[in-house]
Amino acid sequence: MSAPRNKVFVDTNVLVYAYDRSAGSKRETARETVMELWRNRRGLISTQVLQEFSAAVLSKIPRPLGLETVKNVVDDLLHWEVVVNDGRSVLAALDVQFRHRLSFWDALVVQAAVRGGAAVLCSEDFSDGRVFEGVRVMNPFSASP
Numbered sequence: 001m002s003a004p005r006n007k008v009f010v011d012t013n014v015l016v017y018a019y020d021r022s023a024g025s026k027r028e029t030a031r032e033t034v035m036e037l038w039r040n041r042r043g044l045i046s047t048q049v050l051q052e053f054s055a056a057v058l059s060k061i062p063r064p065l066g067l068e069t070v071k072n073v074v075d076d077l078l079h080w081e082v083v084v085n086d087g088r089s090v091l092a093a094l095d096v097q098f099r100h101r102l103s104f105w106d107a108l109v110v111q112a113a114v115r116g117g118a119a120v121l122c123s124e125d126f127s128d129g130r131v132f133e134g135v136r137v138m139n140p141f142s143a144s145p
Helices: 012-019 025-040 046-058 069-079 086-098 105-116
Strands: 006-009 043-046 082-085 118-122 133-139
Touching: 006 025, 006 082, 012 025, 012 046, 025 043, 043 046, 043 105, 046 069, 046 082, 046 105, 082 105, 086 105, 105 118, 105 133
Parallel strands: 006 043, 006 118, 043 082, 118 133
Antiparallel strands: none
């Protein structure tokens, strides 16, 4: 019998909004989403998400975070389950890319969610409700209930 798929894979954009002080209502929504995952211990991320998050909050948001703050946040996120992208991940992402007509980087996110056993992929980069390989997209910023 396989374990229930109840994990939530969090895409980079949600984490960035949670720490971007200029993101307005998206910041509040993202913070609530991330805090709920801390409470219920269902958060799942990948090495790609950690890398993209670090790069974005250090230099791409209007009010970048300091290096020590970013290191502390990443260190905290390492308490979540982290899917390590390796060579097999790249091969799997290539299949996902062509099967679903995604960019390679989006396909790498999808394959990490699948590999980690996620039921949900929390992201604004995909259509809300779309299903990839058994993982349902939930856009926390969507106006739909």
